[in-house]
Amino acid sequence: MPGEPQADCLFCKIVAGEVPATVVRETGTTVAFRDINPQAPTHVLVIPKVHYPDAASLAAAEPQVAADILAEAAKVAEHDQVDATGYRIVFNTGAGAGQTVFHTHAHVLGGRGLQWPPG
Template sequence: MDNNCLFCRIVAGEIPATVVHETDTTLAFRDIDPKAPVHVLVIPKEHHADVVTLAQNDPAGSADLLAACAVVAETEGLLMEGFRLLFNTGAYAGQEVFHVHAHVLGGEPLGPMLAPR
């Protein structure tokens, strides 16, 4: 655990969150500033700064994280119409909390990811 990490503190129960799914290795909770009708963050309970670090250091944890994302998408009713699964990695990508997390977004048409250049 990184005591300075917001998500580690959520895992430890120090900061409240609206949990929608939990396993031994993952935690899924609603985003406090949702960008879609459904916006759930899915994190590994163990601290890894980003998805690349997780994949390199804990391949099984990567699989657990993706499996948890699939469960969240299903339980949130997103499978029929579709959903977006997003990992921001690094400051240029907009990563704000440096504890790997997947955004599960859906519930309405989300439009294009990036504006044309």
Template sequence: MTADTDCLFCKIVTGEIPGDVVHRTERTVAFRDINPQAPLHVLVVPREHLPNAAALAEADPVATAELVTAAKAVAAAEGYDDYRLVFNTGADAGQTVFHAHLHVLAGRGQTWPPG
């Protein structure tokens, strides 16, 4: 596993700082967002540090699919059949932590466009 010692999500993955972890696999970790935008708002991250979804998909497409599989497991464990998955790639798209992560949102009406 490649980690960035300055990355908040890498520190949650390694346990260096606490996170409300709800799901783990060999290659992913899922934890509750500290600023939830819905009743269920979990972030699913790869254990390996990659800066965004595009870099993750290019470096490891299987890991990208595993994030989606983990997201489905999280939603099901929380009792949701309907949920939204969101990748933000880049600061202008709303990415604030530059470690690839997938938002899992559920429990309130989801409109499009979001916001």
């Protein structure tokens, strides 16, 4: 069922405390933690506590939670002191776009020059 934890989902296991993560921030609807393979000095993932496979499905079903992710991304940037110098928020949707964990997540990247277009 949409929104319900998935037994085989790494991020659902992080939300449940079954898999360790370096948590930066947590709210009633989100968890933010350091990426295990950082692509920038600040590379934090912000995920909803509810399970949806991608940003589009989350936004369609629970738009307030999608907004919570964006608000938390800004707070993560402030926490890591990249808010003044600039940061990027990235949602990969689908394997062709580089999504490897199919639980909605935003990458917050900052702390170095970020060229456009990426990749």
